[in-house]
Amino acid sequence: MNAMLVAVIVIAVIGIIPVIIRKKFLKIYLTLLQKNDIKAIEDLIATQLAKICIPLFNREYLLLNAYLKVNDNKQIDTQVNNIMDHVPMNSKQKSALAKSVFYIYVDKKNASMIDRLLEMVSTTNDHALYRQMDMVNDTLISGGIKYYDELKSDLEDVEYTKNNADTPYLEFLLSVIYKNMGNESKSREYKNRALEDCKGTVYESLIKSQN
Numbered sequence: 001m002n003a004m005l006v007a008v009i010v011i012a013v014i015g016i017i018p019v020i021i022r023k024k025f026l027k028i029y030l031t032l033l034q035k036n037d038i039k040a041i042e043d044l045i046a047t048q049l050a051k052i053c054i055p056l057f058n059r060e061y062l063l064l065n066a067y068l069k070v071n072d073n074k075q076i077d078t079q080v081n082n083i084m085d086h087v088p089m090n091s092k093q094k095s096a097l098a099k100s101v102f103y104i105y106v107d108k109k110n111a112s113m114i115d116r117l118l119e120m121v122s123t124t125n126d127h128a129l130y131r132q133m134d135m136v137n138d139t140l141i142s143g144g145i146k147y148y149d150e151l152k153s154d155l156e157d158v159e160y161t162k163n164n165a166d167t168p169y170l171e172f173l174l175s176v177i178y179k180n181m182g183n184e185s186k187s188r189e190y191k192n193r194a195l196e197d198c199k200g201t202v203y204e205s206l207i208k209s210q211n
Helices: 003-034 038-045 048-053 056-069 073-086 091-107 111-121 127-141 148-155 158-162 167-181 184-197 204-210
Strands: none
Touching: 003 038, 003 048, 003 056, 038 056, 056 073, 056 091, 073 091, 073 111, 091 111, 091 127, 091 204, 111 127, 127 167, 148 158, 148 167, 167 184, 167 204, 184 204
């Protein structure tokens, strides 16, 4: 076997090894996650092998997901701050982090963490996510009416609402805006629409938790 062929085979094998290790690592991680064995997950992610084969953001994000699964709010806060302060992230990773924890902080009305997440997402190219987060923050946290005209116009467009899976949540936000404006009758109207339209959708538990 000539030297060039040997080199090609060696390179191919070396390239396969990290993939195999990552698959094994994730299998172990998922098994521990199903058991809610957080200490074992922390130990797994701290291993030298994990540090070699799993990128830094992925390791820290896997650990965050473990804390999210068991609703450990103290560790969630610590881990989110750790990632934001110490882990370099690209736009996609920043968006993933924000999507994972934003509504937790909305539920807790944690304005400082919401502001941090908004500032982080503002540096990405995910403009739709930033708009969504800003809309929720202005309406639910700040008690604002910034998005009144936009939401009212969107929800009066029958074609838009018919084909938009987000309609129930937009109705809910508009109901809160009307409440912020002191218009209780309109607030009740849109709240009832939101509660009816959200049944069986991904927004049902979210709307009821914020209602």
